[in-house]
Amino acid sequence: MRLMITVAVGFACLLIGLPAIAQQSRGPLRIEITEGVIEPLPVAVPDFIAETADAANFAIDIARVVAADLIGTGLFREIPKNAFLSTPTSFSSPIQYSDWKTLNAQALITGAVATGSDGQLTVKFRVFDVFSDAQLGDGLQFGGAANSWRRMAHKVADAVYSRITGEGGYFDSRVVFVSETGPKNQRAKRLAVMDYDGANVQFLTDDSAIVLAPRFSPTGDRVLYTSYETGFPKVNVLDVGTIERRALDVQAEALTFAPRFGPDGSTVVLSLSQAGNTDIFKTRVDGGPLVRLTSTPSIETAPGFSPDGSWIVFESDRSGTQQLYVMGANGGEATRISFGKGRYGTPVWSPRGDLIAFTKQANGRFHIGVMRTDGSEERLLTASFLDEGPTWSPNGRVIMFTRESKGAAGARALYSVDITGRNLRRVPTNLSGSDPAWSPLLR
Amino acid sequence: MKLNSKTIVMAAAIMLSACTNGGGFGGGGFRGGGGGTTGAASDPTSAGYFQQAIGDRVLFAVDQHTLTPESSALLDLQANWLLTNVEFGAVIEGHADEQGTSAYNLALSGRRANSVIEYLVSRGVSPVRLQPLPLGKERPIAICSEETCYNQNRRAVTVVAAGGLS
Numbered sequence: 001m002r003l004m005i006t007v008a009v010g011f012a013c014l015l016i017g018l019p020a021i022a023q024q025s026r027g028p029l030r031i032e033i034t035e036g037v038i039e040p041l042p043v044a045v046p047d048f049i050a051e052t053a054d055a056a057n058f059a060i061d062i063a064r065v066v067a068a069d070l071i072g073t074g075l076f077r078e079i080p081k082n083a084f085l086s087t088p089t090s091f092s093s094p095i096q097y098s099d100w101k102t103l104n105a106q107a108l109i110t111g112a113v114a115t116g117s118d119g120q121l122t123v124k125f126r127v128f129d130v131f132s133d134a135q136l137g138d139g140l141q142f143g144g145a146a147n148s149w150r151r152m153a154h155k156v157a158d159a160v161y162s163r164i165t166g167e168g169g170y171f172d173s174r175v176v177f178v179s180e181t182g183p184k185n186q187r188a189k190r191l192a193v194m195d196y197d198g199a200n201v202q203f204l205t206d207d208s209a210i211v212l213a214p215r216f217s218p219t220g221d222r223v224l225y226t227s228y229e230t231g232f233p234k235v236n237v238l239d240v241g242t243i244e245r246r247a248l249d250v251q252a253e254a255l256t257f258a259p260r261f262g263p264d265g266s267t268v269v270l271s272l273s274q275a276g277n278t279d280i281f282k283t284r285v286d287g288g289p290l291v292r293l294t295s296t297p298s299i300e301t302a303p304g305f306s307p308d309g310s311w312i313v314f315e316s317d318r319s320g321t322q323q324l325y326v327m328g329a330n331g332g333e334a335t336r337i338s339f340g341k342g343r344y345g346t347p348v349w350s351p352r353g354d355l356i357a358f359t360k361q362a363n364g365r366f367h368i369g370v371m372r373t374d375g376s377e378e379r380l381l382t383a384s385f386l387d388e389g390p391t392w393s394p395n396g397r398v399i400m401f402t403r404e405s406k407g408a409a410g411a412r413a414l415y416s417v418d419i420t421g422r423n424l425r426r427v428p429t430n431l432s433g434s435d436p437a438w439s440p441l442l443r
Numbered sequence: 444m445k446l447n448s449k450t451i452v453m454a455a456a457i458m459l460s461a462c463t464n465g466g467g468f469g470g471g472g473f474r475g476g477g478g479g480t481t482g483a484a485s486d487p488t489s490a491g492y493f494q495q496a497i498g499d500r501v502l503f504a505v506d507q508h509t510l511t512p513e514s515s516a517l518l519d520l521q522a523n524w525l526l527t528n529v530e531f532g533a534v535i536e537g538h539a540d541e542q543g544t545s546a547y548n549l550a551l552s553g554r555r556a557n558s559v560i561e562y563l564v565s566r567g568v569s570p571v572r573l574q575p576l577p578l579g580k581e582r583p584i585a586i587c588s589e590e591t592c593y594n595q596n597r598r599a600v601t602v603v604a605a606g607g608l609s
Contacts (some may be wrong), residue, residue, distance in 0.1 A: 051495045208580050213546060232547065233532075233574055255553065255577060258546040271546065273577055276508070278550035278559025299550040315547065322547055345544040359544050385588070404541070406588040415462040435545070 040077035048111035069157035074423030168395040180432040198428035220439035224259040269303040293331035337375030352396035508554035522566035541595035549579035
């Protein structure tokens with residue numbers, strides 16, 4: 001799906017020519033995410049105004065998705081619509097701040113939707129800082145095809161989130177994952193991609209072969225994953241748009257898995273198992289030499305780049321147990337960064353560059369945790385029978401992972417948690433799911 | 444009550460086949476692996492005989508890939524069979540239990556498959572007839588989340604097929 005933006009490319013949007021209804025102000029309407037929010041900020045999201053007759057459903061649905069995005073962060077709480085004392089009747093009508101103060105609504109989001117003769121949808125919105133009697137930032141307008149209305153809603157929510165937190169958003173993004181059916185001993189797996197909130201699921205492969213651990217390219221248009229299509233594990237690359245796929249051009253007989261793109265979108269790091277020994281190699285997605293980066297008799301796997309491409313974090317049992325290490329992008333000496341009690345695996349560098357997320361096993365439990373890139377300030381965010389495989393939201397504030405329940409009927413599901421350890425929630429998927437990988441923000 | 448010996452043998456054969464069917468992964472890329480026509484267990488030159496009369500799998504301790512003396516003894520029998528039945532090749536599936544992260548378990552199961560391959564080669568089987576297939580924790584045969592299941596899942600399975608590797 002490609003969203004046509006009204007103006008220019010990227011996250012560009014149109015500043016609405018209307019004068020701001022009140023003086024723009026930063027006001028007290030501000031959430032500092034890193035401090036961890038205990039009390040969610042009350043927000044009112046009235047139905048958007050339908051400016052054309054056939055925009056009526058979109059006006060309601062878009063406002064609901066905007067509200068769901070914001071509430072889903074755990075940073076906001078929605079004031080129920082039946083409590084409203086007044087509702088906007090047009091996009092430009094003055095805001096009755098007193099009506100919203102009475103409800104203790106700190107933020108108010110208003111919007112309008114219009115359909116064009118060309119099937120295009122136009123969505124505009126404003127954010128109000130109720131207790132400052134002021135609009136927060138300028139009004140914005142997005143345009144796109146009607147069938148991409150959810151993306152426009154996510155863009156509105158991203159803009160609101162950015163204005164209130166000062167951080168980039170993450171709602172206009174997708175997640176590639178493994179969709180699972182069948183019992184534990186006969187799991188059928190398909191690659192699938194969905195919006196970050198579980199909507200718009202699209203299958204990318206059938207379930208005729210085991211597929212594992214899909215990973216997006218930095219632009220989100222390609223996916224690396226491991227497939228048993230030949231009967232043996234091989235790293236494949238798949239074009240998300242055309243769903244065409246092929247094995248990477250590495251040694252035909254090589255067993256390869258655990259791939260990840262480098263930030264250039266061309267370099268690939270992966271694991272190769274040879275005579276029982278697993279090491280890390282580097283190659284190029286469109287063909288290139290296979291360069292060995294580690295050469296020890298221990299298991300080296302789960303490699304991933306730092307956002308600037310200069311470092312690789314990976315796991316190794318060279319010390320006797322699974323631990324995390326960092327080495328240069330061309331290999332060489334590695335520095336161990338995990339020293340706590342237990343085993344550490346599946347390290348992933350935050351897109352902000354500040355943290356590394358990992359899976360930890362200790363005392364028979366699994367945890368998702370984060371640490372600084374030098375291994376300091378380790379914090380465990382979750383605990384369960386089996387949590388594994390973290391992936392970062394585009395803004396580095398939320399982590400999605402796989403949680404598996406215990407026992408013969410055990411099933412896997414996708415969960416998310418924020419980096420303060422709050423707001424643990426299940427990501428809605430109809431089928432079981434595992435191995436999520438979050439895309440960058442869409443363009 | 445007295446059972447005649449023939450009934451006992453048949454019952455045992457059925458139980459064995461119930462145990463072994465589904466034990467092999469048998470997914471793509473390997474002709475005849477795991478299911479299908481394995482031949483009668485009574486035919487000593489059949490894959491069915493290899494599975495049921497000799498035994499197709501060895502088990503491993505938690506996070507280990509070293510062979511126990513019992514495993515080595517079984518692999519001696521497997522090696523002898525392969526040296527006799529030279530038209531067969533084998534895929535050596537490596538498996539891990541569910542405790543552990545996916546990529547690590549895949550690597551660990553590769554070690555287990557390789558332990559079996561190295562042993563069979565040390566007994567004279569040509570390495571070109573043997574191919575490792577690491578499956579990590581993808582194909583458990585026992586599905587409870589207890590050690591009674593885990594110890595069956597930490598395994599390497601020798602899946603033989605006439606005609607060798609695909």
